[in-house]
Amino acid sequence: xxxxxxxxxxxxxxxxxxxxxxxxxxxxxxxxxxxxxxxxxxxxxxxxxxxxxxxxxxxxxxxxxxxxxxxxxxxxxxxxxxxxxxxxxxxxxxxxxxxxxxxxxxxxxxxxxxxxxxxxxxxxxxxxxxxxxxxxxxxxxxxxxxxxxxxxxxxxxxxxxxxxxxxxxxxxxxxxxxxxxxxxxxxxxxxxxxxxxxxxxxxxxxxxxxxxxxxxxxxxxxxxxxxxxxxxxxxxxxxxxxxxxxxxxxxxxxxxxxxxxxxxxxxxxxxxxxxxxxxxxxxxxxxxxxxxxxxxxxxxxxxxxx
Ligand code: HSE
Numbered sequence: 541x542x543x544x545x546x547x548x549x550x551x552x553x554x555x556x557x558x559x560x561x562x563x564x565x566x567x568x569x570x571x572x573x574x575x576x577x578x579x580x581x582x583x584x585x586x587x588x589x590x591x592x593x594x595x596x597x598x599x600x601x602x603x604x605x606x607x608x609x610x611x612x613x614x615x616x617x618x619x620x621x622x623x624x625x626x627x628x629x630x631x632x633x634x635x636x637x638x639x640x641x642x643x644x645x646x647x648x649x650x651x652x653x654x655x656x657x658x659x660x661x662x663x664x665x666x667x668x669x670x671x672x673x674x675x676x677x678x679x680x681x682x683x684x685x686x687x688x689x690x691x692x693x694x695x696x697x698x699x700x701x702x703x704x705x706x707x708x709x710x711x712x713x714x715x716x717x718x719x720x721x722x723x724x725x726x727x728x729x730x731x732x733x734x735x736x737x738x739x740x741x742x743x744x745x746x747x748x749x750x751x752x753x754x755x756x757x758x759x760x761x762x763x764x765x766x767x768x769x770x771x772x773x774x775x776x777x778x779x780x781x782x783x784x785x786x787x788x789x790x791x792x793x794x795x796x797x798x799x800x801x802x803x804x805x806x807x808x809x810x811x812x813x814x815x816x817x818x819x820x821x822x823x824x825x826x827x828x829x830x831x832x833x834x835x836x837x838x839x840x841x842x843x844x845x846x
Contacts, residue, residue, distance in 0.1 A: 543576040544649050547846045548642035550627050551634035552804045553678040556765040556795035557743035561691045565682040566710060567839035571638045571660055572846065574622040575603070575646030582618040583607050583643075590625030601636045605667030609655070612663070618645055622644050629671075630718035632802035637679030640667030641815065645684065645843045646717075657684045661697045671797075672721035679798060686797040688751055704838040705754035709813035711791070713782060713820045714802040716830040724799035727771045736766050756792060756808045763793025763806065776801045778827050782820055789819035810835070824846030 549570035553563040568795045571590075578584070583606045585595045597603035602621055610619070621643050627635040644663045648655050655663075664680045679701045681689035688702035743762045750758035773779040773796065786794040786805040794805035805820075807813040813835045824831050 541650060543573060543574060544644045544646050545574050545846050546642055546843060547572055548638040548645070548843045549683055551637060551679045551796040551798075552632060552712065552802075554765070554768070554796065555688075555747070555804075556763045556793060557740050557747055557770075558678070558690070559740075559765070559768055560676045560678050562688070562744065562747070563678040563682040563691075564704070564710070565686050565842050566633065566712065566834070566836040568834045568836040569627060569633065571626055571642060572624040573639075573642040573646060575643065575650060576620040576622075577650050577662050578618050578620050580618050581616065583610050584618065584620050585623065585721045586620045587622035588625065588654065589623070591629055593623070593625065593629070598671070600639075601667040601671050602639040602643040603667070605640040605664045606647060606672050608663040608666040609644050609647055609660075610781045613651065613654070616663035621646075628714070628716075628718075630720050631714050632719065632798040633712060634683060634798060636668050636671035636721075637664070638684050639676065640664040641680055641683040641843050643667070658699060660684055661672060661699060665697070666693060672725070674725065682842065684688075684842055687838060687840040690748065694770070697725065700812045702751045703754075704840055705751060705756065705759070707756070707808050708838055709760070709807050709810050710836045710838065711786065711805045711807065711813050711816040711820060712797060712802055712834050712836065713824060714832045714834075715777065715824065716832070717777070717801050719799060719801045721799040724772055724775060727775065728768060729771065732767055738740040739764075739766050759806065760792040763795065765795050769796060772796050772800055776803065777829060778824065779803060782823055785819045785823040786816050789816045791816045810837075
């Protein structure tokens with residue numbers, strides 16, 4: 541096999557209480573990429589459709605993660621990468637992670653799968669870091685492993701795969717404005733109050749327990765971000781209104797997706813997730829800001845060959 545086409549999914553990072561460690565994978569949005577083995581040595585980005593992104597390998601997220609893998613192998617051929625981007629950069633649903641994961645996943649398949657998903661995460665972190673100016677894997681891990689993941693550490697990379705309760709659905713609204721991860725990180729406080737930290741880690745622990753036990757009521761009471769949301773929500777027009785609307789429509793919880801501006805909610809059952817979609821849609825239509833909205837089940841497969 542010399543060529544492969546893959547689907548690299550969008551993801552929701554943080555999931556309210558799990559800043560930089562928790563994430564889950566979406567199934568209704570994602571990028572497509574073609575990875576091709578070529579005679580010439582090196583990594584080349586040959587096509588980008590959808591958004592204006594750099595073709596220079598060293599400046600492109602997919603290129604940088606591909607290079608990290610390429611430098612770890614010794615082969616007398618190279619790879620071309622075509623990127624068909626559907627996830628808008630700066631949207632908060634793991635656009636850079638999808639690119640970073642897609643190239644290394646595709647190359648690995650063409651090489652006969654010498655690397656496991658933990659090793660692929662290590663390569664992909666290098667690509668993700670050029671977009672967000674720091675190394676974190678809470679979008680990369682769910683894109684690679686699927687489902688919910690917890691990043692126990694990044695040095696060394698340790699990813700825990702968490703179960704996804706079968707009736708859990710996400711509704712994601714994406715206002716068509718850009719919030720760069722680096723800017724959204726810059727507004728965060730350097731120090732955290734102890735009482736807030738206690739509340740946050742109690743919620744993260746209970747959310748992980750709730751996922752293991754499919755305890756929807758515990759998911760509901762755990763989906764809170766008392767540390768980052770007060771700062772970041774100011775970058776997202778009408779955030780509080782949309783969140784309230786989602787909760788009133790029956791969502792278990794809602795919060796900022798990754799570093800924003802997308803807003804996610806989780807619901808029990810597709811009918812509730814659709815009601816939440818309608819309510820969010822109605823609320824945001826009044827703002828004059830264009831948006832996209834998706835309902836998605838939790839994608840337990842992650843990146844895949846298509
Ligand atoms: N955990 C990251 C953040 C996700 O919130 O900044 C976005 O890349």
